[in-house]
Amino acid sequence: MIDVAAVVSQVRRGMIPAHVYGDPEIFALERDRLFSRSWVFLAHESEIPDPGDYVVRRVLTDSFIVARDEAGQVRVMFNMCLHRGMQVCRAEMGNASHFRCPYHAWTYRNDGRLAGLPFHEDAYGGEDGFARQGQRLLPAPSMDTYRGLIFVSLDPNAPPLAEYLGDFAFYLDFYVNQSPAGIELRGPQRWRVKANWKIGAENFAGDSYHTPHTHASVVEIGLFREPKANKRKEGALYQAGPGAGTTYKLPPGEDFASQLRYVGYPDAMIPAMTRAWSDRQRALMENSGFMISAATLFPNLSLVHNWPQIDDRGTVRPFISLRQWQPISATETEVLSWFAVDAAAPAEFKRDSCKAYLMCFGISGMFEQDDVENWVSITDMATGSMARRLNLNSRMGLTSDGKPVKPPIAAFAGPGVAYQGFGEYGQRHWLSQWSDHLEREPASQAATDLGAAR
Amino acid sequence: MSNPKPLPYSDPAHQAAHQFLVEEAALLDAADYPGWLDLLCEDIRYLMPVRVTTARGAGFSAQPGMGHFDEDMYALRKRVQRLATDHAWTEDPPSRTRHFVTNIRTFRYDDGLRVESALLLFRSRGDTREADLISAGRTDLLRQAGDALKLARREITVDEAVLRTQNLAVFL
Secondary structure: OOOHHHHHHHHHOOEEEHHHHOOHHHHHHHHHHHOOOOOEEEEEHHHOOOOOEEEEEEEOOEEEEEEEOOOOOEEEEEOOOOOOOOOOOOOOEEEOOEEEOOOOOOEEEOOOEEEEOOOHHHHHOHHHOOOOOOOEOOEOOEEEEEOOEEEEEOOOOOOOHHHHHOOHHHHHHHHHOOOOOOEEEEEEEEEEEOOOHHHHHHHHHHOOOOHHHHOHHHHHOOOOOOOOHHHHOOOEEEEEOOEEEEEEEOOOOOOHHHHHHHOOOOHHHHHHHHHHOOHHHHHHHHOOOEEEEEEEEOOOEEEEEEOOEOOOOOOEOOEEEEEEEEEEEOOEEEEEEEEEEEOOOOHHHHHHHHHHHHHHOOOOOHHHHHHHHHHHHHHHHHOOOHHHHOEEEOOOOEOOOOOEOOOOOOOOOOOOEEEEOOOOHHHHHHHHHHHHHHOOOOOOOOOOOOOOOO | OOOOOOOOOOOHHHHHHHHHHHHHHHHHHOOOHHHHHOOEEEEEEEEEEEEOOOOHHHOOOEEEEEEEEEEOHHHHHHHHHHHOOOOOHHHOOOOEEEEEEEEEEEEEEOOEEEEEEEEEEEEEOOOOOOOEEEEEEEEEEEEEEOOEEEEEEEEEEEOOOOEOOOOOOOOO
């Protein structure tokens, strides 16, 4: 039996017992104590634009139908028939007015209401034996949205999503609110990697230190001009609410519009971006030249914004990706990687931005390829007995008495706290939330029994 | 005019297409990527849609507007250049790959030969991990360029919705 308190106390001082990246007991704790209550991203409303549209997504092994009902409302329903427990939807996307269980033909409307129960009178004696009225597929215990991003929590008492996002919403908006039209998602690409899910989440939360070396090849071939160490370490590392992320530092002395032009936004998009973001949000780029790059919203949604060169003429175009590290086991993760773009962007920009994404991220992306190689290798090493004798040093940016090597950036425009230079602040911020969950006993949830004798 | 019937196996055009695919597979398995690029037309489009699980009546089985690959010559050259650097970690040490190409059918069209093939890619890395298999169908357009055939378009129809390989640092 694992000593959770001992593991957590090591993690809290920035020393990570290496086995947490490959330990089935830790994975069980994450299932029971973290994914049982945290807000988890499932889908974006642009994936289900019309009534009847649906996608099927999971929280670990729990499958949910995310559907837009006939009234246009987004519903998230546990994909299990109330009768014998069969999946009522076995496709991953489509359009349907009803979901019919293949087993005994119980049928549900796309808002979850039970609409058809064959031989109700003969089999159950009607409402007396099974109260059909008002029955519906189990809704997700908590569901909420932020700018079209659909989240669920398995905790019926989860705080409102906006409260959970807190100060991180300021940064999230750079990715999902470039104009009043919001973003639209394409994908996801889905693939399985033999890596622990935490490694990617931590990496995006603040690992600017890996960029110059892991991604040296993409600089050498002229695909991306920024990751050179001197540019990367001048970026900001911020921690805010449940999120943390990295920025680059763009050349100084430029105004807001030229910063956006520098990373490849066309003039047609800049007025809407100027209006969509607050003075404070613009100040992050304008006064300081901090351009957002990678981020992670705890626990397992990461975001990235990069600006590679997409042709021989030297055209630079930015792209946004949302990605989820969906845990399969202690040693395996399903990656879901979406391309995201301002829904109001010109068609030509959407095409170019998607090309930029495909060259950099996703299963074929030239950044992502080398990231995953590292993460698989770490996981390989974390499963043995020697990993139980090694605490990995995650104290970068801290002195021996736990103080920051350099003080936080004094006049940082964004909320939360931010540092300049290399340091594992974001990873520790993420791991601190992970620790909070792991040391809390799970709440027991009552089972619902439906249609039973009253 | 287009001809929907596959060419007989004895047709020299079919035999040339077959040989093209086998020679291409040999280059890929030998990691001769510059040699592979020489087989491609300058205006190549290299596509690999994301397959999805949909109901039989849905009328589609790929993500609209998203691929695993959607490449032009610039993008493919960059990938090949990257693999030639000393810092493409994911392929150093390199994968051991074998491209098995079979079920080849050739159709004669006005703009070239349309060639369908089945591909099984075996990929092994390191000494502790299980090997990966990727099964796909391919639809190619081969164009005559001088006395050689060149690949003008490839669409790779992968047979899984969730790929079981850590990345696509390899070509199919």
